[in-house]
Amino acid sequence: MNANVQDVVVLLGDSITEFGWEPHGLAQRLAQTYVRKFDVINRGFSGYNTEWVIPVFEQFFAKSQDQARLPKVQLLTIWFGANDACIPPEPQYVPIDAYAANLSKLVNFVKSPDSPYYSPATRVVLITPPPIAIKQWNEVLAGQGEEPQGRSLDSAHRYAEATKEVGRKEGVPVVDAWTGIWEACGKGEEGLPRYFSDGLHLNANGYAVVYDALLKAISESYPEIHPDALGFVFADFMEVMPSQNRAQTLIKRNVFDK
């Protein structure tokens, strides 16, 4: 972009990512945390599954030869499964083995030296689908005059487990949104609605669980990009104000040189 001085965090996912710009959503929280360090780019696509997003990824992620003149993607989160885990014949359904293969493909787009999108600077985090408060979701649908959907807590759980298996296989950290929310709600379906806006999408409570788990995963796996480890690209005004050489003080910095 014209405004090309900061590197970026890219959030790839479905509606639960797209809606993350809501107040207290995942994108909003990350953007606030990383302000003046990394820009946060939301590539959430409501309703999408891992199959549909592959051609999308191939169009939005820069090829290796173009990456040098573009801000680096320092962190890529990949958060699907909520739609893949629909129960057939729902059209969003992706069989669990294909879901796992698609996740691996997305990871290897950036991690495999053979990929045209190979981006060695990009750290990847997988996020599992959350549970679903199916009774709440079907009530919301009924309120809109729609039929109940083929979704289930058990199916979401199996796709969450498959996500963790992909993480192990590909050597990528996994934020277990499923278990985090399940444990937070007391491991009972009756507690789930407190974490959802409508049974399927997270509210501030749900996003808080995922945000905290993501920051923990960053601390553990990629501590060099934890917000606390990074400096501002442009100096704090408390440094600018007394500077005897403001032109020098205002030269852009490497965020990793805190």
Next chain:
Amino acid sequence: MNANVQDVVVLLGDSITEFGWEPHGLAQRLAQTYVRKFDVINRGFSGYNTEWVIPVFEQFFAKSQDQARLPKVQLLTIWFGANDACIPPEPQYVPIDAYAANLSKLVNFVKSPDSPYYSPATRVVLITPPPIAIKQWNEVLAGQGEEPQGRSLDSAHRYAEATKEVGRKEGVPVVDAWTGIWEACGKGEEGLPRYFSDGLHLNANGYAVVYDALLKAISESYPEIHPDALGFVFADFMEVMPSQNRAQTLIKRNVFDK
């Protein structure tokens, strides 16, 4: 950036812009509104004035010859004055004529064909500094053990008027945050704190006034980039789901072809 498919909105300013990633802040609201259409880039620098930001602009905004291969800045908001309007000898103070000249310089960085940063695709909006609830702000400072600062409602008002004059001179629309908040609060200082988190920085009420006025300015001056006029870069899943040719349906689109 690696994720280079969407054009961008750039918010340039001081702390009132930087803090816009807060829930209900200006950046958060715009990012939510423009999701899947434009990315929102926050270039707010707490404590900065128009003098200090000029060398910063020259480092973060791409030069004309580099712009073609980077996402376009479709909209640039320039929102200063809160710090420039400090009363001397406060070190953030910028004389009002210099403030106006600096604003003109920032506008002409992108609008003047002679500028190395000339960006004919970039629409500019100026935003005036808001009022200041000086009693509230000095109480906050006192609570932190700090002395009262040299700021005043009247000075902020004069810099707001100067901003509007620059807008007229440069032919750029102006969002009058000062008047918007002053009228919303009933034109009395006692009503101001309802629009501020601390007397200087806006809360959700204050940002709502500015957001609404900005969307109105976009409607009036640049209707082609009003969020309602734009389509998604990648298709809505309701179009993907029944598609007989998903590869075709998933090809990225021009947001202006709604």
